[in-house]
Amino acid sequence: VLYDIDKERQDKVGVIVDYIIKECNVDTKLTLSNEPEEAFKDADFIFAQMRVGKYALREQDEKIPLKHGCVGQETCGAGGLAYGLRTIFPMIEVIDYANKYAKKDHWILNYSNPAAIVSEACRRLRPDARIINICDMPIAILDQIGQCLDINAHEMEYDYFGLNHFGWFTKLEYQGRDILKEAKDYVIENGTLLSKDIIQKIEQAKEAGIRHNDASWLKTWANMKTMVELMPEYFPNSYLQYYLLSDLVVSQSNKDRTRANEVMDGRESNLFKGVEKYLETGEMDKKTFYHGEHGNFIMDLAVALKNDTGKKFLVIVENKGTIPNLPYDAMVEVPAYITKDGPQVISREPIGDFYKGLIEEQLASEKLLVEGAITGSYQKVLEAFIVNKTIGSAHTAKAILDDMIEANKDFWPTLK
Template sequence: MKDKLNIVIVGGGSTWCPGILKSLTKHQDIFPLNRVIMFDTDAERQAVIGEFGKILFREEAPEVEFDYTTDKDVAYEDVDFVLCQIRTGGYDMRSKDEKIPLHMGLIGQETVGAGGMAYGIRSMTDMIEIVKDVRAHSPKAWIINYTNPAALVAYGLQKAFPKEDHILNICDQPVNLLRSYGRLLGRDSSEFEPVYFGLNHFGWFTHLYDKDGVDLVPTIKKFVKENGFKPVDAEQRDQSWLDTYAMVADMLQDFPDYLPNTYLQYYLYPKYKLAHLDPDYTRSDEVINGREKRVFAECRRVAEVGTAKDSSVVQNDAHGDMIVEVSSAIYRNTRQTFIVMVKNDGIVKDFPDDAMVEVAASVGVNGPQPYAVGEIGTFYHGLMVNQYSYERLAIEAYFEHSYEKALQALTLNRLVNDAKDARAILDKLIEANKDYWPELS
């Protein structure tokens, strides 16, 4: 085991980067660092975050070498961990992902529905290139990937690199939910032992044990029924996220078996969600006018005054902490439990083996060792098979350059669910993504 590690953050211009940098400085006890490099193709955007990072590391971890670059040969050379969070096409394309479907009377969202498929196909070329570039420079580096839409990206990477055993796909939404449960119970969520199954942004907590082995799910259900549900960082969230968490109460009323992932609201209540979404002002506008402005303004302020002490740039540390803690579990071989994406291979009974399911797993030096789920109920199995089929066809459309499979994928998607609508929106998405998608024929 190396004494200190070299890491690269891919997507250094992301507004989530300051939180990751802060987590890296504060977790030196479990994830000791020699060098941290940020890499992005957008030099101007990354520089704002990078200058903040220089000050942060100078003040909180001066022994760590920190820099940022647009040269992938510099970024990937001799690294141990690659923390990957890219957004191909930036917020301009995200806005199209959300607004094109909405203007056609369909759900527009970053990771689900037609917009999610557009983003997923758009991400694949860059993600495949990143893996190849990393392997050319650092053959044994762990790639911790949390690029959205994680379900499609994870499935696509598994197809592109079937023998790859050093890529771990993760998402912070289960962690955000666990922290939110901790808030409403007045408990430390790091002590919870979750039992979870599903696909990314499409899953359920069946049990949530405390350190004494008591299942907290019944208590959480009762609390949400009586008091509603808020994210752990509710005071810092935009209204759309508060509305999203509030709908957990609706889902529990209709489907009380398990605690749902918040994204299930789109699949279970598409008509309701569509009626409450504005096609001219979507989540991308909220981010651009909210978190985006706040983070970049604060990073510029820190650079101007020359100190990051008392900076408010980090608002939700769950994202950064999760990434560092998962990486640390691999580095230190702690076998800590996390919710991650892995190839099914019998984990969920009677479900396709090649599906990338999201389940609890112990994580150590050899990667994730998932816990078996077994048989699931007909309702949940049916929802998951439908979603998996859409995901598989979407990725096959990418690799095979197949218009037919893209059309099949959108027709199956619960947020489209009509072949004529699917064809109309597919043609619009092809035009919007002509600089990013492969030509579909």
């Protein structure tokens, strides 16, 4: 079942899903629904990924902060805070539909961004929800490392800690070999976390034709070198560039054409052009809908839950002492073994003061935002913007927030 409140978009996506079902030659009935009871009734799994306000507001999330000289990114900084305020209550609505209509032992597997803020809101408002919040970016990074070192990423052993889009790999091993240093050395030597064949393709022609090779992603993979050189102990999540290299990121940004424009003109446009071509000719270009690890990761997690496999995944869970020197109620992203009862988290030693300080600052921003959303407090939301590392001053934070309020007036809770 596909459920959406936007029937026009849903019908187009339904064409692709129907095609995939027929390609797989499985006896599966596809239902498209805009009615919650029909969509959620007796569901075992709910895969959630919503973009409230669609790409039009993602564009504002990115361009408003850049206008004020700050990072413009959809899940990090001011843009992420704005996106979070739009997503909190629609996500709670999905949880309530699942509780009302789905099977009692259902699982919601949630990709909806910004995952850290959504996770904190779920913890506060629906603490008993059967929801696992996840992100595939660390898996995509492992895949990139595998390509760079010419090894199978699925056979890597890893350890990781942090918040969503704010974490570090502390261990990388392959067939008993420590490859953490190899990964860092590769990035420093080659100036990017792209494999040598992709580097060669990019040099020969600016279009490599794979996910994450748009202009913004080329800069992202190159910025990994700077982070590894400045902070060499662990291997960073690429999203840390927005917090730790904010001045560099802003200098690399085009305030008139951001990542949202790349997606709207590229992936989004190609997807729906592909649907139109298929409806007209019966020919489907699979490149229009396949974009990497997103589908694989969420499906692997569902299989692990269903079959009680105990396989290890990175998930976002309440800390509860997992990282002993972080707050008990922090929503952290850490490895866990997945059973039919959910994540069984792997505890770790205390983290260093450098990482602890960074995480607690970001955590405060996320918690203040959720508190502001729940209470309708302008002051709490302003404090979330002020404490966020990507924003330089309280005056700038207020200016961005006031512009954001105007742009999001149809989607945000009322702030007083």
